[in-house]
Amino acid sequence: MGDTQDHEEIKEPVKDLAKEITQKYTQELTREAIKKAIKSKRKDLSETEIKRLESQLKKLTDSEKATRFKEASEEISREILEGNITAEKAIEEISTVLESSLETKVSFLARAALSLKNIPLPVKIAILIIFPLTAAIALFIMPSLSMAPGDLNFDLNEGESDSDQFHVSNTGGGVLLWTASSDQPWISLNPERGANEGSVIVLVDAEDMEEGTYEGTITIESSAGTEQCQVNLVVGSEYPGMIVNPHSIEFYLAEGEVASRELQISKEGSGTLEWHISPGPECPWISLSRESGTNSDTLTVTANTEGLEPGTYEGTITIESNAGTEQCPMRLVVGSQPPVLAVDPLSIGFELEEGESGEEELRISNDGGGMLEWEASADESWITLSPERGINSGTVTVTVDTDDLSPGEEYEGTITIESNAENEECIIYLNVLREGEDKEDPILAVDPDPLSFNFNLLEGESDSEEFYISNEGGGDLKWNIVLDPDWSSWISINPDAGINLGTVTFSVDSSDLDPGQYTATFEINSNVGAEEGTVNLTVYSEETEGPDLVAFLEVTGDATTEVEENDYYLAVPISVTVRNQGDEAADIFKISTEYTNLSGTYSVAFRVPGESSIWYPYTDAPLAPGEQITFNGDVLFRVSLDGETVSLTAVADSCSEDEFKPAYCRVEESNEENNQSPAVEIHF
Incomplete structure (x- = not known):
């Protein structure tokens, strides 16, 4: 009983709304019908009559045009509401009535009624018991804009162009008139307008565009609403880039063993990457699954110790490509040498405010032979490690969390690295600051101090030495090494930048040097100061006669x-x-x-x-x-x-x-x- 009464209360407002919507839509239909009638009638009228007619219609507003043919419009509106005619057929019939009205005075209502009475209704709509009028409007009268697919993506080289398309459709009734536009000059559309269904070709032109990522928007506007899609464009160089991973490969094998590692070659940017890979003559114990290829690929690098005596062997794999040349150092440790655990650093300090967390790296390596198997653990719950175990070399991320710790206190924990060789420990120091308390400034320290390195090499020999950078204060010490530009031919350094702790290796190569003395300088710059260092190299020949x-x-x-x-x-x-x-x-x-x-x-x-x-x-x-x-x-x-x-x-x-x-x-x-x-x- 209550439900029926509620339905009766809202039935009349719904009818009024449906009538208002239909009348406004009929005005749109009438406007289209007038255009069609004039176009059809032009061939039967003189130029003077056409100009007079166009002048009269031009002075009328949309509402005045609909009012002028009020009776016919109302009759058509009733027929649409009752489901007796579709929008397309209504335009056709209104156009016919208007075309005749241009030369006769027959009642629009009579002519329209006569035409509409002859149109059969194939389908009667009765979906909703309470709202039959609204359902008829939704399904047979109002157009609905649809656009597919969604966003468009392009990947081009400088100066290239490409195209794609999207589809516009009317998923409702009536006539859908639409226009298409873009907000970027590098996007062209064809066509830019249409009715109901149509495909739009999107042309993207990267002429005069620099490398980078660009975005644009295509907008479809219609009487049934607006739709948009995004155009994403990546402009790259026609020349590709190359990345080799890992940067070096190590093998720890017993005599007679064979082992393999993966080497990834990855293409960056656009264009085709063409590469050729080969091991150096100093490492005949290396073989490759393939020697050339294009774009990205994963290769298998195999080390074979057959015929090799116990010892350490080193060499280089060279990857040559149209994107440049990369080298991957190889190291093979064969034989009976036991593994040797090396841990760097042996202590790490943190200074954090209450609620903060911090991270540092702990480096583990095998400085001996064979296979080093290790496992790391911490004795405090506020220290977490990742990963906790590994084989031979690895980097452990040490994370400390102050959430459950008291501000103003200092804490100490221990990381233990157990292995099949010996064990090592790394001490963790943590100072938890009160909120707003100033942190201690970082302090740059080097070992040895001063930094002075001397190398004595025969022609063609190479050698290396290490030094250490540490932070003896608080906060973060950020450092980088600035090299003498004249020394690039005979010395290399790794790494050349870091935060807080670091082990830096100088490698010296006399292959391209004449006998004599060479000196290079370098500087360690940081956010709290600098340190200077010197590298001295003497190259001598085996042909020397007498003392020197x-x-x-x-x-x-x-x-x-x-x-x-x-x-x-x-x-x-x-x-x-x-x-x-x-x-x-x-x-x-x-x-x-x-x-x-x-x-x-x-x-x-x-x-x-x-x-x-x-x-x-x-x-x-x-x-x-x-x-x-x-x-x-x-x-x-x-x-x-x-x-x-x-x-x-x-x-x-x-x-x-x-x-x-x-x-x-x-x-x-x-x-x-x-x-x-x-x-x-x-x-x-």
């Missing part, structure tokens, strides 16, 4: 003030290493030191404990070919140099064993030009 001495000098500490015989000195600790790179023994020789400042070059005393002379330490026996000797002592400067900067060098001279060892003596060497060490700067 080369010297290297290193400052090992800070200057101190000393008093000697009522005189003041600045004592600087140094270490001087002399190597005989010749093919004959070098007789007894001395070491002299000298410095250079703005005033000139001067000799300076080199005091070595146990030596009879404060100026020149001597050897006490000949130095055999390939051997070296190191002198540790202090260089004594006048205090008047305080506040200045000087360059210090050491010189190795040869003296005959049976001479009196005078202050200045020389014995002929195969090369007299390389006795002096590279200079080291000292700041007082």
Whole structure:
């Protein structure tokens, strides 16, 4: 009973709404019918009559046009509401009535009624018991805009063009008139307007466009609403890029074993990547699943230890392509050497506010042979590790969480790395700050300090050394290494940037160098300061005849003030290493030191404990070919140099064993030009 009463209360408002909608839609139908009637009638009218008719209609508004043919419009509206005629047929019939009305005065209502009475109704609509009028409008009268597919995506090179299309359709009734437009000049549409169904071709042109990602929007507007789709365009170079992963491959195998690893070659950007891969002649123990290909691919790299003696073997795989050349270093450890666990760093410090979390990396590697199997664990719940186990080399992410910890407290935990070799520990220090409490500033520290590296190599040899960067303060230490641009041909560094802790490796290669001495400088820049370093390289030839001495000098500490015989000195600790790179023994020789400042070059005393002379330490026996000797002592400067900067060098001279060892003596060497060490700067 109640439901019926509710239906009766809303029935009349629904009818009124349906009538209002239908009348407005009939106005649209009438406008289209007038256009059609005039177009059809033009051929029967004179130019004067056509102009007069067009002038009269032009002055009428849409509502006035509908009012002028009010009776016919109302009759058609009733027929549409009752489901006796479709919108398309209504336009046809209104056009016929209007066309006749241009030359006769027959009642529009009579003509329209006569025409409409002859139209059969194939389907009677009765979907809703309470709302039959609304259902008829929705299904037979109102158009509905549909657009498919959705977003369009294009991937082009510079200067290229491409096309795609989308489809517009009317999923309702009546006539759907639509227009298409875009908001970008690189998008063209054809056609730009239509009725009911139609396909629109979308042309995208990357002419004069730079590499990058672009977005545009296509809008379809109609009397039934608006639809949009997004156009995504990626413009790339016609030349591809190449990524090789991993950057290096290691094998740890027993004698006679064979093992494989995967190597991925990935294409970046557009165009076709063409590549060729080959192992170097120094690693015949490497074979590849294929030697060439295009675009992205995964290869199998196999190491075979058959015929190899226990030891470490190194080589390089070279990937040449139209995107450049990449190299992947290979390392094979064969045999009976046991694995050796190496962990870096052995301590990590965090300084976080209450509620914060932080991450650092813990590096694990096998510095021996065989297979290293390891597992990492933490003794505190606020420390989590990922991953917790691995084989040979790996990087563990150490995460600390302060959620359940008390602000203002310091905590300590231990990470234990157990392996089939030995075990190692890494200590974790955590300082939980109160909210708003200032963090301690980072402090840049290096080891060794100062950073000075000396290499002695035969032509074609290579070698490497490591140093360590650490943060001895709080917060994050961000650092990067700036290299001397002149040294790229003979030295490489890895890594060249990092946060907080880092182990940096210098690799020196003399393959393309002539015999002689080379020096390069570098600087570690950070957000709290900088440190400088020096790399010295002496390259010598195996064809050397006779002795040949080369010297290297290193400052090992800070200057101190000393008093000697009522005189003041600045004592600087140094270490001087002399190597005989010749093919004959070098007789007894001395070491002299000298410095250079703005005033000139001067000799300076080199005091070595146990030596009879404060100026020149001597050897006490000949130095055999390939051997070296190191002198540790202090260089004594006048205090008047305080506040200045000087360059210090050491010189190795040869003296005959049976001479009196005078202050200045020389014995002929195969090369007299390389006795002096590279200079080291000292700041007082």
